[in-house]
Amino acid sequence: MMKKIDTHMHVWRLERGxxxxxxxxxxxxxxxxxxxxxxxxxxxxxxxxxxxxxAAGTLAETEFMLSLAHQDERIAGVVGWVDLESxxxxxxxxxxxxxxxxVGLRPMIADLPQADWILDDRFTPLLAQMAQLGxxxxxxxxxxxxQIKTRLAERHPDLQIVLNHAGKPPIASGDLATWSKDLAGLxxxxxxxxxxxxxxxxxxxxxxxxxxxxxxxxxxxCFGPERVMWGSDWPVLTLAGTYTQWAQQSERxxxxxxxxxxxxxxxxxxxxxxxxxxx
Numbered sequence: 001m002m003k004k005i006d007t008h009m010h011v012w013r014l015e016r017g018x019x020x021x022x023x024x025x026x027x028x029x030x031x032x033x034x035x036x037x038x039x040x041x042x043x044x045x046x047x048x049x050x051x052x053x054x055a056a057g058t059l060a061e062t063e064f065m066l067s068l069a070h071q072d073e074r075i076a077g078v079v080g081w082v083d084l085e086s087x088x089x090x091x092x093x094x095x096x097x098x099x100x101x102x103v104g105l106r107p108m109i110a111d112l113p114q115a116d117w118i119l120d121d122r123f124t125p126l127l128a129q130m131a132q133l134g135x136x137x138x139x140x141x142x143x144x145x146x147q148i149k150t151r152l153a154e155r156h157p158d159l160q161i162v163l164n165h166a167g168k169p170p171i172a173s174g175d176l177a178t179w180s181k182d183l184a185g186l187x188x189x190x191x192x193x194x195x196x197x198x199x200x201x202x203x204x205x206x207x208x209x210x211x212x213x214x215x216x217x218x219x220x221x222c223f224g225p226e227r228v229m230w231g232s233d234w235p236v237l238t239l240a241g242t243y244t245q246w247a248q249q250s251e252r253x254x255x256x257x258x259x260x261x262x263x264x265x266x267x268x269x270x271x272x273x274x275x276x277x278x279x
Contacts, residue, residue: 001247002263004045004230005049005230005271007230008164009035009051010055010236014032015032018058021055029238033235038234041244041247049076050076051079051270053164054106059080059083065078070101075101077103077274078102079106080096080102081105081106090129093126093130093133094129103136103275104138105130105137108140115148119148124156128158131160137159138162139163139164140164141163141166142167145167149167149192150185160191160273161189161193162193162229162273163193166183167183172203180218193223193273194227194228197232198236200245201239207241209252212249225260225261225264227269230266
């Protein structure tokens with residue numbers, strides 16, 4: 001299989017108590033997950049390393065992930081979280097940026113009632129600070145937030161923004177028109193990259209290569225091979241399929257829609273966008 005960096009993986013321990021969104025209603029993912037739980041599959045899929053992405057809006061969880069990264073060479077980087085509304089947000093960002101394992105930050109904007117929260121002028125100097133420090137802004141995904149991210153990218157052309165899960169296209173309904181238009185608008189911003197991740201959980205019964213491939217084809221047309229990265233969204237992925245199933249399916253789709261550029265999508269884009277500041 002193709003060598004890969006998995007640019008979107010989560011781990012959690014329920015006893016930590018700060019995963020506000022994670023409840024027993026989510027069934028099989030309401031338990032602890034660590035990298036060892038998936039590594040046999042990831043290793044078989046030729047995964048060389050992973051980017052851990054925050055799953056709780058706390059500094060404590062970011063510190064937890066960084067502690068794991070310090071001990072585990074499989075963790076290539078960590079996308080953490082800071083309280084942008086805090087009086088000491090500047091200091092929080094600066095302190096985290098001193099850690100060699102931090103590669104970006106992800107405000108959980110899809111969980112907030114105000115869709116354009118991230119556009120608040122209070123955050124302008126903080127986003128500029130992130131850009132200066134080489135930290136990526138991971139874009140918490142929801143279809144109606146794609147236009148917000150376009151405005152954000154236009155305001156901050158020096159900030160590298162990574163759209164999670166291709167913006168969560170409504171594959172299950174098949175109504176992709178609005179998503180397609182908005183994604184093209186976002187892709188016009190050269191500082192935005194798109195993750196090919198989280199698609200199975202948006203697909204409902206339409207998990208076949210043609211249905212998901214229609215999304216990948218549009219992502220490829222909009223962003224090109226140099227601004228797309230592969231990811232799994234494990235363990236949320238397991239609500240819809242296995243790591244192995246997604247790795248195999250996504251390889252077929254990458255070969256189909258990124259022919260000749262497979263290595264870029266699977267590994268080198270991630271190295272450039274997430275890991276270059278560690279170099």
